[in-house]
Amino acid sequence: MSTTTLHVGYAVPRAGIPSSTSFRRWVEAALHGAKRRKATELFIRIVDAGEGRALNRDYRGKDYATNVLSFEAELPPGMKLPLIGDMVICAPVVAREAAEQGKRAHDHWAHLTVHGVLHLLGHDHIVEAEAVAMEALETRILAGLGIADPYA
Numbered sequence: 001m002s003t004t005t006l007h008v009g010y011a012v013p014r015a016g017i018p019s020s021t022s023f024r025r026w027v028e029a030a031l032h033g034a035k036r037r038k039a040t041e042l043f044i045r046i047v048d049a050g051e052g053r054a055l056n057r058d059y060r061g062k063d064y065a066t067n068v069l070s071f072e073a074e075l076p077p078g079m080k081l082p083l084i085g086d087m088v089i090c091a092p093v094v095a096r097e098a099a100e101q102g103k104r105a106h107d108h109w110a111h112l113t114v115h116g117v118l119h120l121l122g123h124d125h126i127v128e129a130e131a132v133a134m135e136a137l138e139t140r141i142l143a144g145l146g147i148a149d150p151y152a
Helices: 020-033 049-060 091-101 105-120 128-144
Strands: 004-010 040-047 068-072 083-090
Touching (some): 004 020, 020 040, 020 105, 040 105, 049 068, 049 091, 068 105, 083 105, 105 128
Parallel strands (some): 004 040, 040 083
């Protein structure tokens, strides 16, 4: 079994936000579902709407807070590190979306964590066929965690 090193930073009060243990479980499920067998390191930062908006604006040119941002590691050629990248999850957006979509907040956190990890591993949903494949993989991973299809 490979080693997963996960760093979770909370830039918001922790009330109502999953523990690092939950994030670890979801990250490892995503890595397993994506068949990643190598040692892996990643960072997750939980932010407020202001920081989420600034990051989305600065890196994606979109002036609003989004639920999850993934930043794949850009290592110099020849450097072999287990780092796959950084993920930012915006707590108030997650809470709002869960309420609007009638989902358990815990399940929505899990979904966005899995979604972000898959992005860090190179999955995307810009092209329709890739979106279908990524959503199917997310659904399988979440089912393994006892979480219903988030796209249903």
